[in-house]
Amino acid sequence: xxxxxxxxxxxxxxxxxxxxxxxxxxxxxxxxxxxxxxxxxxxxxxxxxxxxxxxxxxxxxxxxxxxxxxxxxxxxxxxxxxxxxxxxxxxxxxxxxxxxxxxxxxxxxxxxxxxxxxxxxxxxxxxxxxxxxxxxxxxxxxxxxxxxxxxxxxxxxxxxxxxxxxxxxxxxxxxxxxxxxxxxxxxxxxxxxxxxxxxxxxxxxxxxxxxxxxxxxxxxxxxxxxxxxxxxxxxxxxxxxxxxxxxxxxxxxxxxxxxxxxxxxxxxxxxxxxxxxxxxxxxxxxxxxxxxxxxxxxxxxxxxxxxxxxxxxxxxxxxxxxxxxxxxxxxxxxxxxxxxxxxxxxxxxxxxxxxxxxxxxxxxxxxxxxxxxxxxxxxxxxxxxxxxxxxxxxxxxxxxxxxxxxxxxxxxxxxxxxxxxxxxxxxxxxxxxxxxxxxxxxxxxxxxxxxxxxxxxxxxxxxxxxxxxxxxxxxxxxxxxxxxxxxxxxxxxxxxxxxxxxxxxxxxxxxxxxxxxxxxxxxxxxxxxxxxxxxxxxxxxxxxxxxxxxx
Amino acid sequence: xxxxxxxxxxxxxxxxxxxxxxxxxxxxxxxxxxxxxxxxxxxxxxxxxxxxxxxxxxxxxxxxxxxxxxxxxxxxxxxxxxxxxxxxxxxxxxxxxxxxxxxxxxxxxxxxxxxxxxxxxxxxxxxxxxxxxxxxxxxxxxxxxxxxxxxxxxxxxxxxxxxxxxxxxxxxxxxxxxxxxxxxxxxxxxxxxxxxxxxxxxxxxxxxxxxxxxxxxxxxxxxxxxxxxxxxxxxxxxxxxxxxxxxxxxxxxxxxxxxxxxxxxxxxxxxxxxxxxxxxxxxxxxxxxxxxxxxxxxxxxxxxxxxxxxxxxxxxxxxxxxxxxxxxxxxxxxxxxxxxxxxxxxxxxxxxxx
Numbered sequence: 001x002x003x004x005x006x007x008x009x010x011x012x013x014x015x016x017x018x019x020x021x022x023x024x025x026x027x028x029x030x031x032x033x034x035x036x037x038x039x040x041x042x043x044x045x046x047x048x049x050x051x052x053x054x055x056x057x058x059x060x061x062x063x064x065x066x067x068x069x070x071x072x073x074x075x076x077x078x079x080x081x082x083x084x085x086x087x088x089x090x091x092x093x094x095x096x097x098x099x100x101x102x103x104x105x106x107x108x109x110x111x112x113x114x115x116x117x118x119x120x121x122x123x124x125x126x127x128x129x130x131x132x133x134x135x136x137x138x139x140x141x142x143x144x145x146x147x148x149x150x151x152x153x154x155x156x157x158x159x160x161x162x163x164x165x166x167x168x169x170x171x172x173x174x175x176x177x178x179x180x181x182x183x184x185x186x187x188x189x190x191x192x193x194x195x196x197x198x199x200x201x202x203x204x205x206x207x208x209x210x211x212x213x214x215x216x217x218x219x220x221x222x223x224x225x226x227x228x229x230x231x232x233x234x235x236x237x238x239x240x241x242x243x244x245x246x247x248x249x250x251x252x253x254x255x256x257x258x259x260x261x262x263x264x265x266x267x268x269x270x271x272x273x274x275x276x277x278x279x280x281x282x283x284x285x286x287x288x289x290x291x292x293x294x295x296x297x298x299x300x301x302x303x304x305x306x307x308x309x310x311x312x313x314x315x316x317x318x319x320x321x322x323x324x325x326x327x328x329x330x331x332x333x334x335x336x337x338x339x340x341x342x343x344x345x346x347x348x349x350x351x352x353x354x355x356x357x358x359x360x361x362x363x364x365x366x367x368x369x370x371x372x373x374x375x376x377x378x379x380x381x382x383x384x385x386x387x388x389x390x391x392x393x394x395x396x397x398x399x400x401x402x403x404x405x406x407x408x409x410x411x412x413x414x415x416x417x418x419x420x421x422x423x424x425x426x427x428x429x430x431x432x433x434x435x436x437x438x439x440x441x442x443x444x445x446x447x448x449x450x451x452x453x454x455x456x457x458x459x460x461x462x463x464x465x466x467x468x469x470x471x472x473x474x475x476x477x478x479x480x481x482x483x484x485x486x487x488x489x490x491x492x493x494x495x496x497x498x499x500x501x502x503x504x505x506x507x508x509x510x511x512x513x514x515x516x517x518x519x520x521x522x523x524x525x526x527x528x529x530x531x532x533x534x535x536x537x538x539x540x541x542x543x544x545x546x547x548x549x550x551x
Numbered sequence: 552x553x554x555x556x557x558x559x560x561x562x563x564x565x566x567x568x569x570x571x572x573x574x575x576x577x578x579x580x581x582x583x584x585x586x587x588x589x590x591x592x593x594x595x596x597x598x599x600x601x602x603x604x605x606x607x608x609x610x611x612x613x614x615x616x617x618x619x620x621x622x623x624x625x626x627x628x629x630x631x632x633x634x635x636x637x638x639x640x641x642x643x644x645x646x647x648x649x650x651x652x653x654x655x656x657x658x659x660x661x662x663x664x665x666x667x668x669x670x671x672x673x674x675x676x677x678x679x680x681x682x683x684x685x686x687x688x689x690x691x692x693x694x695x696x697x698x699x700x701x702x703x704x705x706x707x708x709x710x711x712x713x714x715x716x717x718x719x720x721x722x723x724x725x726x727x728x729x730x731x732x733x734x735x736x737x738x739x740x741x742x743x744x745x746x747x748x749x750x751x752x753x754x755x756x757x758x759x760x761x762x763x764x765x766x767x768x769x770x771x772x773x774x775x776x777x778x779x780x781x782x783x784x785x786x787x788x789x790x791x792x793x794x795x796x797x798x799x800x801x802x803x804x805x806x807x808x809x810x811x812x813x814x815x816x817x818x819x820x821x822x823x824x825x826x827x828x829x830x831x832x833x834x835x836x837x838x839x840x841x842x843x844x845x846x847x848x849x850x851x852x853x854x855x856x857x858x859x860x861x862x863x864x865x866x867x868x869x870x871x872x873x874x875x876x877x878x879x880x881x882x883x884x885x886x887x888x889x890x891x892x893x894x895x896x897x898x899x900x901x902x903x904x905x
Contacts, residue, residue, distance in 0.1 A: 451603055452636035452694075454624045456650030456701060463624075471640060 010461055014369045015381040021366065022388050026428045029403025030258070030395065036406060037251030050252035060249075063229035064256060070146060070221075070230075071214040074153035075207045081154065082161030083203055085305050087191075089162075090169035093287045094299040100306055101166075102540045105159050107309045109482070109532050111489035111506065112156040113219025114525040118312030119148055120223060121319060121518060128319065128329055148224040153214050155309040160213070161206035168202035169195065174285045187288070201272060208268040212261050216396035218492035219506075223513060231257055232398055232492070239402050240496065247406070254399040261394040269390075313529050320522035329518075337519035338527075341512065352488050352505040352531065355419060359426035360484040363434040366427065368476055371438025372468065376447065392429050400425055401496030417499045425493045430483045437479030441472045481539045488531045505531065553613045553704045553737050554579045555600070560609035562595055569595040571761035572609075577739060577754075582731055584740045586748040587758035588784070593741045596758070597707055600739060601630050613704055624653075629698030629736075630707040634714060635690040637682045643669070643693050644678030650701040668700040669693075671730065688719045695727070699734070706731065708740040712747065724751050745785050749773060757781045779902040782828040789831065789872050792904060795823040802896065808866030813844045813896045824904035831861070831875035833898040836882060837891035845891045848872055850884045864890070 040047040054060040088094070089101060107115070122129045123143045130140045143151070172195060180190045221230040231253060238250035290298065323332045342349070370389065373382050392400075404425055408415040415421040445468065453463040491506040498507050509524035555577040562570040570592045577583040585593035598604035600611055602623030611619040618626055638646055644665050651661045669675055672692035682690060691711060698706060708727070712720045728751050731738045742748050748755050749769040757764045757772060757780075765777040776782035783790055793807030795818065803818040804811055807827050819825060837845050848864035851871075855861075860882060862874040874892060876882065884890040 446634060446636065448632040448634055448636040449638060451601075451623075452630070452632060452697075453638070453649065454603075455601060455628060455630045456697065457624050457627070457653035458649075459622070459624050467638065 010464070011373045011377050012381065014373050015379075015385050018366065018370045019381070019385055019388060022385075022391070022428065022431070025404070025424050026391060026395070026400070027388070029400060029407040030391075031403075032406040033251045033254050033399060033403040035251075036247050037249075037255050039248065041248055050246075050248040054249060054252050054256075059229050060234065060253065063231050063234045063253075066146065066229055067215055067231035067257075068260075070149050070153065071211040073146075073150045074157060074214045075211045077150060077154040078158040078161050078210045079203055079207045081305055082158040082206065083165055083199075085158075085302055086162050086165035086169055086199075087195075088298045088302045089166055091285060091288045092290060092295060092298040092302075094295065094302060096303075100302060102537070103310060104162060104306045106533060106536065107156045108159045109485045109489065109536055110156070110313055111219065111491065111525075111528050111532065112152060112217060113223050113491055114316060114489075114509070114528055115156050115312045116148070116152045116220040116223035117509075117513060117521060117525055118316045119143055119152055121522065122312065122315055123148075126518075128315075131329075144224055144226050145228050149220055149230075152220050152224065153210070153217070155312070156220075157210045157213055158305075158309065160209045161203060164202035164206045165199050168199035170285065172198055172285055177285060205268055205272055208264055212264055212394065215257060215261055216398075216492065218396070218398050218495065219510075222510070232396055235396075235402070236398050236496065239398075247402075250402060254396075254402065258395055258399055261396070262391075265390065265394045313533075316522050316525045317529060320519070320526040322519075324517065324519035337523035340517065341508065341520040341523040347501075348503050348505050348508045349527070351419075351502050355422055355426065355502070355504060356484045356487040356531075358419075359423045359430065359487045360480045362423065363427045363430045363483045364438075364476055364480045367431055367434025367479070368438040368469075368472065370431075371435045371440075372442050372464070372472075374435065375439050375442040389432055389435055392432050395429075397425070397429060397490065397492030397494075398496055400429065401493035404493075404497060416497075419502050422494060422497050422502060422504075425497055426483075426487045426490060429490070429493065430486060433486070434479050434483055437475060437482065438472065441475035442468075444475075445471050478539050481535050485532045485536050489528055555583075555705060555737060555739070556612040557596075557600075558610045558612065560596065560599060560606060560611070562592075562599060562604060562607045568592075568761045570599065573761070573763055574609075575756060575763070575766070577737060579737055580735045582728065582738045582740065582751060582753045584742060584748045584752040584755045585758055586742060586745060586755050586784075587764075588743060590760075591758040592761040593743075593758050594709060595761075597709055597739060597741045600705070601628055601707055602626050627701070627704050628707055629701060629703030629705070631691070631694050631698050631709065631711045633710045635687070635694045637690050637693055637697075639682050641682075642678065643674070643680045643682065643685070646682070646693055647678075647697045647700050650697065654701065664700050668696040671699065672696045672726075688715055688723065691715065691723065695730070699730070703736070706736045706738040708738065710742055711740075713742075713744070720747070721750075727751065749785075757784060759784075774898075776828070776900060779826050779828065779905070782900060782902070787831055787873065789827075789829040791827040791829065791866075791870060791872075793825050793827050795819045795821050795825060797821050803901070805901070808870035808872070809868030810846055810866050812846070812894075812899065814899045814901050815896045818901040819903070826902040826904050828900040828902070829872075829894070830898070831873045833894055834872075834874045835893040836874075836876055836880060837893045843893055844896060845893050846872075847889055847891050848874075849889050850886050852886055853882065864892075 037050050038046055038048070040049065085104070089097065089104075094100070120143070121127055123140060124130065133140050141147070176194060177190055180194045181187075185193065216232060218232045218236060221233045225233055235250050235253045235257065238246050238253065319329070320337055321333055321335070323330050323334050323336055370385065374386055404421055405416055408421060415424070450460075450463050450468060453467050454460055458466070489506065491510060494504055494506055495510060498504065505524060505528055509521060509528060512521040512524050555575075557573055557575045560570050560573045561568065573592075573596060585596055587593050595604050599606055599619070602621065606619040610617055638649065641649065647665045647668055648661050651664060656664070665678065666675070669678055672695050674689060674692050674696070677685070677689070677693075682693075685693065694711070711727070712723055715723060724747060740748075740751065749772075752769055754766060754768055755772050756766045759780055765772060765781045772781065773785050776785055779790065782788055791807040791812075793805040793812065796804040796806050796811065798804065798817045798819065798821065800817050801815075803814045803816065805814060805818070805825060805827060812827060814827070834846070846866070848866055850862060850864050852863040853860065854863070855878065858878045860876045860878045860880060862876065862882070864872045864874060866872055
């Protein structure tokens with residue numbers, strides 16, 4: 001290529017570096033997990049024994065079943081509450097809508113296992129509400145197992161359906177609807193035959209993400225499954241269990257998990273590639289003039305769903321300031337829970353802060369140029385990068401963590417036990433986010449701006465540094481905060497990779513859950529809630545990003 | 552001042568030859584337009600000159616200097632983009648000064664030249680404004696000032712007026728033309744609008760499928776299109792399929808649409824299949840009193856367009872024929888009636904049938 005000077009080298013360099021990075025810290029660990037699953041532990045020969053063992057074990061088949069059922073149910077429930085909410089937010093006039101939209105995206109970044117823990121705290125065996133109701137003679141159903149898990153997943157993951165569907169409803173040009181009305185269709189008929197079919201791809205895209213998240217999630221089942229079999233939980237137990245560790249079986253289960261999520265992700269991409277109905281409205285659809293009772297109903301529903309999804313987190317915050325006597329709650333305010341939790345050491349707080357900051361910076365510095373290259377310069381190399389860069393979506397944190405331990409425990413590159421392995425795992429897992437947010441910004445910058453700058457005599461590389469990067473800055477900041485927040489709430493790979501020196505707040509919370517002092521868990525949970533909610537709300541406030549466009 | 556020479560330029564995208572072996576010479580100070588439908592390669596050709604599209608084969612010369620090996624930012628070419636490409640994060644004056652800063656011009660001279668350029672595009676007091684405070688037409692002026700201020704060797708325009716409304720478009724094209732003439736710059740202009748091309752250019756190259764169909768002055772391109780494609784692309788024309796009846800050195804008789812049409816000169820031998828291009832304005836209402844050959848048609852519809860009266864008619868076999876007469880004329884014929892049209896055999900162009 002002539003005429004582009006340093007830019008060609010720059011973009012090839014970026015693509016190669018990113019591919020090498022992902023190959024080393026994503027594909028290589030995954031390969032190691034797969035290899036372990038096909039290897040006889042004693043002889044080192046190829047074997048299918050771990051797979052046969054899993055498929056013939058009633059426990060592990062149940063584990064697969066439970067995960068898939070929980071995923072499917074959560075997907076359906078999240079869609080069932082997300083789609084009507086999206087329509088109400090898009091088309092019905094209601095008070096406090098912009099606040100509502102900001103709040104509605106919170107559950108995605110709040111740590112879901114904190115939500116699960118809140119449910120236990122309120123409705124568990126010794127839960128606050130359970131005890132209170134039992135005292136007046138009302139029995140409470142069991143929230144452990146499938147019920148509780150699906151409830152938590154539905155309430156924390158429905159924004160995955162809400163956001164794209166809301167965008168979908170808003171992107172339908174009003175003329176489409178007007179012409180349907182003009183042809184004699186009633187409002188309800190228009191909704192059923194025009195609007196709904198147009199947003200179905202968006203709904204499905206979001207629902208499949210819910211499914212993937214559900215399969216991969218480690219924290220929620222670890223709080224709510226008790227002893228029931230669950231895929232992500234069993235992988236961890238098989239790998240890190242004290243009595244029955246079996247890396248080969250853990251590997252085999254991991255291969256199942258990754259296989260399913262990759263298949264679902266490919267299905268989603270394949271499906272979406274063919275269906276793009278809603279393509280930018282010239283006139284955004286107007287609000288529907290609903291009669292007052294219906295409007296009140298829509299308002300109550302929307303606020304109800306959003307508040308219900310945030311309620312557990314609020315409850316945890318409140319409870320964390322109350323004193324416990326053993327497992328029993330006393331209604332006295334105090335900071336005792338926090339004092340006991342941190343026993344004078346703020347190290348986990350610092351650890352979370354440092355790791356999240358380093359990971360967010362690294363993911364942004366790496367993700368921004370990749371996002372730029374993917375949008376601006378299509379080549380075989382960047383297409384390969386595009387494909388590899390979505391793999392982290394399909395790989396659960398636990399599996400990646402296990403792979404990194406196997407890969408970097410010995411040999412030429414030893415990373416286990418330090419902070420770097422945690423940061424690397426975070427960067428790999430969050431890279432798709434930062435790439436996506438960078439691409440989204442680059443899409444909004446007209447390429448002719450860069451060409452004009454080059455045409456006026458500024459070299460391509462300097463144009464990128466002095467024109468493109470400053471124009472991307474605002475959006476990059478938003479993406480960076482998002483990475484920071486999700487890393488601070490990360491449990492599934494941290495729990496595999498941490499060492500005691502680098503235990504984070506999520507680890508502390510996880511350990512507190514295993515103990516018998518609910519107050520400490522509540523305190524840890526509250527700290528995590530603040531760590532995640534505050535930065536995000538600040539970003540919304542200052543970057544004026546609504547509709548969850550950051551997510 | 553600069554003459555541009557393109558020598559056997561080629562560029563393929565996949566299997567499509569976007570630019571297919573194009574050679575052209577654009578004279579110093581000439582306003583040269585690349586005209587064609589979308590996908591004809593005109594934009595790719597312009598971007599090759601600017602350095603944004605790779606030259607696969609061939610070469611580009613500014614006078615006797617070869618420039619296709621130079622990176623885009625060292626070519627000293629001014630370019631005006633379709634969507635203005637004004638930097639939203641810089642003020643108007645900073646936008647105009649951008650290229651001067653890149654050339655490390657001293658501060659005082661930058662200010663002087665920016666003021667001069669803004670005055671040239673009639674925005675003398677707008678330097679401190681932000682782009683979002685300006686209208687589309689004003690932004691286009693800023694873009695022009697920004698590309699003039701660097702004293703470019705050549706000025707390129709990529710459909711610069713297509714985002715403006717019709718009235719502003721005709722106004723701006725006059726201004727662009729006057730600026731270019733007064734500065735004596737060589738300009739290459741890309742458009743798909745044939746009227747714009749006719750109005751603004753010294754010469755036009757009509758492109759199709761990556762190749763040049765015809766190069767010539769606006770008059771030559773319009774009056775004597777070299778191919779049927781150019782004929783139909785340059786404004787409305789009646790294309791009639793016909794067959795040569797008889798021909799001699801003076802006149803050729805051609806049957807088309809159930810009528811006989813006379814064309815000047817020998818246009819093939821009897822039995823040859825041909826295409827006739829008859830421009831609507833070359834047909835006259837025979838009531839004007841001209842003698843010479845006539846066509847008898849049946850009027851189907853009349854459209855009064857102000858300056859022009861357009862008549863829709865059919866030839867004896869039902870083939871549609873459009874006629875444009877000056878609006879001031881009295882036409883008595885009513886739809887359904889027959890009428891006679893006069894024409895000059897010299898103004899009818901004959902192409903071999905494809």
